[in-house]
């Protein structure tokens with residue numbers, strides 16, 4: 001599996017750190033995890049044809065994780081109506097509430113339900129414990145992130161596993177989901193000196209990685225304040241394995 005970090009940043013506008021977006025390539029199939037503003041542009045920069053994506057997994061409905069969904073669907077709708085793309089559709093997975101969220105915006109903005117533009121896609125709320133998507137096995141866990149319905153995802157293929165947290169606070173759910181994973185991508189919004197109630201600090205990231213026994217930790221979703229601190233050192237106080245500070249367009253093979 002090859003993971004490309006499309007956006008290592010947050011909702012803070014930045015030329016170097018785009019908002020949350022992660023691309024997974026597994027045996028010529030492409031998956032997106034979160035689709036914040038700038039994700040489509042970063043896909044172009046990574047040289048990946050966005051029309052090949054058949055599955056999108058959304059962790060929660062904050063704008064920095066979902067805003068480009070409407071950009072993408074609007075584009076596909078137009079391309080479908082002009083015959084530029086065929087019938088192969090898309091499954092969009094997300095937490096409870098994503099259907100209502102999607103329908104409200106669709107009525108106002110994209111109008112994908114209009115039968116003239118019947119680009120085939122499905123919005124699916126995470127209910128079943130495990131799902132198969134393309135050539136991936138996907139597990140998930142409900143996590144705490146303020147008042148949001150939020151989930152984290154675990155992707156497995158060929159005996160390898162990657163976990164992507166989305167936004168969350170410290171808790172047992174993410175530790176259980178990440179158990180012995182080959183790669184754990186955690187949001188790291190804050191240095192340990194400036195904790196937040198609904199996000200992780202670098203030290204908490206280290207604790208989660210250590211307690212879950214993962215092989216490698218990536219710190220991502222980096223607020224500008226984290227640039228002023230040695231967040232790698234803060235995570236390494238707890239986790240003895242390799243720790244990486246995410247960058248846009250960084251590729252990691254698992």
Ligand SMILES: [Zn+2]
Nearest residue numbers: 010062064167
């Ligand atoms: Zn976020």
Ligand SMILES: [Zn+2]
Nearest residue numbers: 060062145167
């Ligand atoms: Zn959030």
